[in-house]
Amino acid sequence: MKILNYKSMEAEPVTMEGSKDASVRWLIAREDGAPNFAMRLFEVEPGGYTPLHNHDNEHEIFILEGEGVVWKGGNEVAVNAGTAIFVPPQEKHQFINNSQSVLKFLCLVPV
Amino acid sequence: MKILNYKSMEAEPVTMEGSKDASVRWLIAREDGAPNFAMRLFEVEPGGYTPLHNHDNEHEIFILEGEGVVWKGGNEVAVNAGTAIFVPPQEKHQFINNSQSVLKFLCLVPV
Numbered sequence: 001m002k003i004l005n006y007k008s009m010e011a012e013p014v015t016m017e018g019s020k021d022a023s024v025r026w027l028i029a030r031e032d033g034a035p036n037f038a039m040r041l042f043e044v045e046p047g048g049y050t051p052l053h054n055h056d057n058e059h060e061i062f063i064l065e066g067e068g069v070v071w072k073g074g075n076e077v078a079v080n081a082g083t084a085i086f087v088p089p090q091e092k093h094q095f096i097n098n099s100q101s102v103l104k105f106l107c108l109v110p111v
Numbered sequence: 112m113k114i115l116n117y118k119s120m121e122a123e124p125v126t127m128e129g130s131k132d133a134s135v136r137w138l139i140a141r142e143d144g145a146p147n148f149a150m151r152l153f154e155v156e157p158g159g160y161t162p163l164h165n166h167d168n169e170h171e172i173f174i175l176e177g178e179g180v181v182w183k184g185g186n187e188v189a190v191n192a193g194t195a196i197f198v199p200p201q202e203k204h205q206f207i208n209n210s211q212s213v214l215k216f217l218c219l220v221p222v
Contacts, residue, residue: 003188006173034197039195062150073112083114086144087112108150
């Protein structure tokens with residue numbers, strides 16, 4: 001069993017093209033023996049965003065702190081602490097922090 | 112894309128033998144098209160607990176609010192908001208709320 005505070009894992013800058021002022025901490029990964037899926041924690045600074053993109057794998061997301069918007073089918077949907085989001089495979093998505101405080105969310109993906 | 116506040120999903124009592132004063136909300140499930148894993152949110156009242164048990168599937172857990180202890184190899188390890196826990200397949204585990212406030216955590220499992 002692995003038990004950790006998320007702050008003990010390094011926050012690595014998200015370097016993917018189309019992202020701004022976002023970082024990721026890998027909390028539970030394949031290296032821990034996770035057989036099916038991995039847990040990451042993202043922090044997006046005010047004015048920052050993740051890339052608008054799509055891909056084969058799904059996302060399961062839970063907003064921990066702050067607020068922002070999710071790009072969904074060309075519209076921006078407001079989200080905040082307590083929002084869960086399922087992004088199916090191949091659906092285009094982006095997470096934008098349009099607030100004055102840090103937006104923190106979990107994002108789980110298949111390993 | 113499914114976007115929801117966790118409170119919009121019903122909190123169902125955990126009826127498994129060996130549990131006390133715990134409920135679960137299924138936030139993202141197979142019925143939503145999730146191909147690999149599901150997201151549930153547990154709430155354990157003060158003095159409550161989940162069963163001490165083990166099983167074939169892993170858990171990936173993140174403590175959202177409150178504090179408690181995790182049974183790990185015969186010891187109780189303190190956890191609180193911001194703690195992530197990986198329970199490998201077959202490892203025995205239990206979540207106990209020994210505090211005065213509600214313990215809330217996400218627990219993801221394979222579908």
